[in-house]
Amino acid sequence: MGVATNAVVGSAFAASITGIVGSLGTAGTGAAIAGLSGAAKTSATLAWIGGIVGGGMAAGTVVLGAGALGAGIYGSIRFRRVILGYARRSEDLSEAEQRIVEAAGVLTVAIRNALAVEEHISGREVAVLSRVAVEPLLADVEAALKAGLLDDLNTFNRARLRGHVINLRSHLRRLEANADPS
Known part of the structure; x- marks a missing residue:
């Protein structure tokens, strides 16, 4: 999601800047960039952008590329925050949320510790857990x-949580169906 958003926003930025410069700028020959086409238009646009920083076409390419990269990263971060929201501090969570987060943390540590031992975990141990x-x-x-x-x-995030609940319920049903009765 981040890479795609970065590419889209960066491309939109670059297209917008080159469009504005192409519409309003003039080439070094004095001709309006809007009247040019193809490679001549691209060269004149990049030279005009490079001229802002005291360079030529190469500087224009660097400036435009850096601007597109920066806009893409910024846009990607903003887009992800709109979709995923911001992380909240634990003191901002309700009591129910705090209990759930704490229980999930304890469970995660227990599973990590069990996996780190590299011993066989029996089906009975999994069922008990x-x-x-x-x-x-x-x-x-x-x-x-x-x-x-x-x-x-x-x-x-609420939809993702519901999806995780459905998946976990499904796994628990399969575990129960395949559990060792002893």
Whole structure:
């Protein structure tokens, strides 16, 4: 998403600048850039932009490229923040959100530690972990969603969270179906 947005915004910036210069600028020969076409128009436009910084076509290429890159990065950051929102500090979260984040953190650490040991994790251990940790966490998330406690999440993140809940429920059903009864 970031790369695509960066490319689109950067290209739009470069096209806008060259369009404005092409419409209003004059070539070194005194001819209006708008009256030129093809390579002559491109060269005159880049030379005009380069002339702003005291250079020629090469300087114009660098200035236009740097401007497009900067605009692209800025636009990408802004676009992602509009879609994904801003990270909130833990003290700004509701009690329900704080419980969910804390439980998810504890569960993540437990899973990382278990994987770091590089020993075989039995199906029974996975089933126990899912019953004592994953299912209660999932129930808290579902209850918070149902009660509207997570309505301050932006639409994109709330939809992603619902998708994760659906996927996790599906995994838990498969785990339960394949669980060792002993």
